[in-house]
Amino acid sequence: MNRHVSWTPAETTADSGDVIRLADVRRRFGETAALDGVSLGVRRGEILGIIGRSGAGKSTLIRCLNGLERPDGGSIEIEGREITGLGEAALQPLRRRIGMIFQHFNLLSAKTVEENVALPLKIEGWPKAKRLARAAELLELVGLSDKARAYPSALSGGQKQRVGIARALAASPALLLSDEATSALDPETTRSILALLKDINSKLGLTILLITHEMEVVRNIADRVAVIDAGRIVEQGPVWQVFATPKAETTKSLLSGIRPQLPAHIAQTLLSEGPGDVVLSIDIAGPAATGPLFQDLSKAFPGGYRLIHGGVDHIQKQPVGRFFIALPAASTAGLVSFVERLGAQVEVLGHVADHA
Template sequence: MIDIQNITKVYNTKNGKLTAVDNVSLSINKGEIYGIIGYSGAGKSTMIRLLNGLEKPTTGSVIVGGQDIAKASGAKLREARQKISMIFQHFNLLWSRTVEENIAFPLEIAGVSKADREKRVEELIELVGLKGRGKAYPSQLSGGQKQRVGIARALANNPEVLLCDEATSALDPETTDSILELLLDINKNIGLTIVLITHEMHVIRKICNRVAVMEAGKVVEQGDVLQVFQHPQAPITKNFVSQASGETQETQASLEQILANYPEGKIAKLTFAAATTEQPVISQMIKQFDVVVNIVHGKISNTTGGSFGTLFIHIDGEPKAVAEALSFLAKQEIQAEVIEHV
């Protein structure tokens, strides 16, 4: 559906050239939810503008639905954009129009008849869970309801691709989850390809099939979400995964305290698949290798590709017994990373 090949975007600024996107290649399959994550300044916003043709790459190609957006202009670009819709962090609704009128707006521009507009608007209001709110104005809606209007409006012209630019960043956690569930339902029910830009790994974990991690304009890591969570490679990815896995400042403080008080032991971060969670692996390890284990922190998280768990433990005992215990864990398909410092 989307094929990005070696795109680079360079801006000329008063301070010289600024490379916002640096030789990025991505392939996004039809019907999947693909996440692009990075902190502010990583190049995410430029990427999304390249995808919808608002920016032209300095080099490279952006193929959407078989058409190179980077080379299209005029009528061809307008035609290509009809396949691509977008929702925004701050909703971008027309405040003088009702919910129905906001959703109908792109249909009006496309020249759809009034009868067909009304039918389509009614379908979309039902789809996004706003039945009974069609006559309301944006000022009368909650943040989550406003974003639902934004989603309905984005779907009005039956796009093939939906771009989400930090679509949940202005919402509270509970509302964020409800909007993510809505996007997941839409993806499953109509097979819409969704590209989601965010700085929150929780959002990626919740609904994305695959993810690309951006830093300083480059993609530093990409792959299936479950794989990336279980085996993060880049330092920035490890940081994102730690946050999404609930590793709080209190967890870090506990690890530091144990490292200071028991320097002879080992702290290990265990990462395991869902099937392993039901096995008494830790009990077996303690019995077999004469080690003392203290559990510091643990959590099981869900992704669209399956569940995974993380567990921080402190292992104490004779060095040989500790080494054998860690080796035992590896044989149980549990990844054990020894933490030397926090």
């Protein structure tokens, strides 16, 4: 039987813009700068993905946000309140405004599903009947009403993560922090968990900060992305824009698994210079990516070019294209100028034999 799921909205502040504001946040461990001047904002109601390799600073950042790490310098504001100087007692109300979901679920094996979900409310002193009613609402929200009396050992990985999400929402947080929440799950289960988080964000207007090393996760759910490397934010922007024209080498590397790449048998034959054709990569987004680009190029450059590889994808409803072409060296400067006027990002990759 379906029941209406009630939801207590998160409190709002006078400033309805950023839920999180970081300014020049720094944290060192010995000689290692885990965070090296991070400045970032997370807007109310958005999903922001923070992506980076292992050791880039993601875990330190999330621990600074929930008060488990003290930054050495800079400012962190949560809902307009500076938290870096707060003592442990003052941090407790703040932590109730932040829900956390984890890679390995962190469920208590000796407690039932509903008891796990209700645990934060028990700690807050809610009466048993009220906290179990709240747990029932949230289990319905995540599609696990029939598992309320089950124990975690009887659940699949995806079901355990749904319980973790329900528990994180128990106290009506203003912010949900997701720390590699899908990296232990198979691809199909990952898609279902991301769809659930997107649905919760849409229905409840909940702000979500995703920490991940998986670009596919960011692509499927986030509104914006920030790329962190060696403790610094090296690139940020709307997901479609960063995926379309990545600027930082770290971003390009992280995207290499899900964006078209020059076929290996051609890449291996590239020379820095030579008598053959020049090979270009063209990254382009928006209407120009689906317009008559190649017809226009054929008219403007009758000397010809060869399309080697590429295609058009859609991210956040925006067309995003990446193409690799080869053309005579004499036509290169003119073609680069032509497509750059369309907003494309062009890179000369090297030279190949005329018929490679």
